[in-house]
Amino acid sequence: MAFLGTLLETFELIVLSFFYSIEALFRLLVPPRSKSVENETVLITGAGSGIGRLLSLEFARLKATLVLWDINEEGNEETARMSRDQGSPRVHVYKCDCGRKEDVARVAALVKKEVGDVTMLVNNAGIVIGKNFIDTTESEMQKVMDVNIMAHFWTYKAFLPAMIARNHGHLVSIASAAGFLTVNGFADYCSSKFAAVGFAESVALEMIAMKKDGIKTTIVCPSFINTGMFDGYKPQSRMLPMLDAKHVAKKIINAIRRDQPIIMIPRSVYFLVYMKSWMPKKVSILLAHYTRLFDVMKTFVGRKYN
Template identity: 60%
Template sequence: MAPNLNSVKNLFVFLGKSVFALLEVMVFTFIPRPQKSVAGEIVLITGSGSGLGRLLALKFARLGSVLVLWDVSKEGNEETSKMAWEAGATKVYTYTCDCSRKEEVYRVADQVKKEVGDVSILINNAGIVTGKKFLDCPDELMEKSIDVNFKAHLWTYKAFLPAMIANDHGHLVCISSSAGLIGVNGLADYCATKFAAFGFAESVFMETFAKKQNGVKTTIVCPFFINTGMFDGCTTGRTRNC
């Protein structure tokens, strides 16, 4: 009898929270939340050497954040740094890092902690697209996609989340994709990695929520097509690029 009562209780709790969440969404649709100040926050952006990562760096530069830029391309990252200074950044630190390599992530993370301080906003943005059908994609390319698009999130969280918890202050940002919500023809490996990144970020959020580590926030972003050149040459079975 007790298990059945618990099940009923859990159902009502779930329904109550669902109704509250729906009402909250409706309220904040008409009454926007105040914007979060990121001035002075140490913001680490992976994949900052081009595309969305560069755009994020420029935005945070204008908002007064301390920028920590990671990219596998030293030249691209230095160009982003230059643009960030021109956009009004006050502090910019650049690091060459291949996020697909766990040991390299941990090594560069330790360097950041010593030279800059505790990262308070972590943006896992680095990503690659093979643009090949599943059976046409070599194993090594699929493994690289998994390492960059998903596994890198594990290593960066391991490196920077403990300090956020200790400081009761931090923000984890996962750049997933609309392809992390629904399968797309011609993007099997990419979709798999973005589904994984979404699920991982959501699960860690649930862990921090359950432990009442309320100072650590989570944001999961699922963009549609962004014209940054990342998907050039990739087709979904239609005539246009995906």
């Protein structure tokens, strides 16, 4: 009997795997309909500039209620003003240092009291130092980990329970191509982004195991974007160009609205990740030389943080 059960399970696995593969191919040609976010309360961390600001504007156009967090009050207020101009009916602005657990808990409690439950959480706030590991100070490394990954833990702790209770929500992690591919001179940044990908993937599986199919997840892995964060980066290869921030924001919004589990931008990142998974080390080093990855540090300027 046990043998028959295993046989049936294996048969089901083969048939469904085939069906889902065909479905995935079909979805490449005919994408699913984009969901409305009009009745959603979207919290975006790091909304005061760059991708966070552009996502706020996109969500504003789609009439979502916005909750904007940033450590930079001025930038955040400017995003709020621009979002209201785009038509968002409700925009709530909070100063929050996402790298500090107590601050996240305090501001999250305020949001729940003043706005209500967050139904879409976009963990976007991020920083980069861009020094060789041996030259990076302990406090710089700590800050990168606090903002780029620990903040995700604290925000999920604050807002996921209400999503689980209602079986409704969307968790968006703005990670990076550096969550799959490494670059010299960014050891702390790459570590934090690998962690962000691992954390988001694991919680996504947790939702599936808990049968919370109303909670969607999207992991975003772009390469370099012209927001200022990676100022000085000079693309030497078409595989890793400097991406236009508006183009990236549109791609991210489309992926979120189609409940896409992961998006890598540009598509060449999928190729590089695939190649990395099997190619001999010496070949990957050759490729790194070819794409001038070893030279990224030479011109990197980035941002200055307090």
